[in-house]
Amino acid sequence: MQLSKKAKIDRGGVGAEALPQLRQAVCFYINGVEYGIDVNGVEEIIRMREIRTGGDWPSSVRGTIGWREQEIPVVDLRVKLGSKAADDEAEMRLVVINYKGRTAAVMVDSITEVLRIESSGVTEVPDDEIRSVGEYLQGIYIEDENQLRLLDVPRLLGDIRFAAVRQD
């Protein structure tokens, strides 16, 4: 894979060097691509449940669900990452994430594992991906022939106005 120094510059320094604290990641598939989220940003994995639609949300937010006595927004990661929504959502899973008290659930196709990450194995995001989904990626973890795209939780939640839901 061709990696570019430009990646780090374009992303304001949020590249491999920004990840020494990352130790474990919750891994999941979206549209056949494996992604990971730092385990410290993940509250729980739950099955799909009824989503209450309505409200003034970005297009990638499908509505809200009740979770531990809160109403939290549900982000369709397929849409967020530029794909079309899944035809059959019954077997999808919801990853409940939290960043600085802002909680949301993200829809993923399937969960694979909780993986221990070696920081030295995290590389920068290549140019072609920066143009598409790069703004949501922290880096790419490479192990043998497998690639895990590490998602940036603050950026994923960045355009959601959390004032619209109750927070603890």
Added chain:
Amino acid sequence: MKSAKDENNPETSDQLVERVNYLAGEVKLLAINLAITLARMKGRQKIFGGLEPRFTELIKRANDTAQQVTEVLNDFRNRRRINSGLPASTAIIEQRGAYDCIEAKLNYIHKLSREVLEAITVIKQQEQLG
């Protein structure tokens, strides 16, 4: 759950596969959530106290269902052994595939359940030491 007596009904094996698939999904969710909890604990082991009843209950349900399915599987195998000299009908071949699928899922459930129980044991030991 339907009994092994209904094995000639094609719906029985489909329902079993569906049920075992769901169970395997539940146990996998449990194992992943436990792994997340462990990774986030960092010395705050007492958090586990509130979660343990959920883990234990799910594992108990997984084991109960696994036991029931195992009984159905064994019964099916005994019948297959008795009828081994007869040509297999399409329905029976389909059922064999379903039961092979169930067996694989049961092994998966068993493996995950064991890992979860081992993790619970380790946490309890840490709590006692702490």
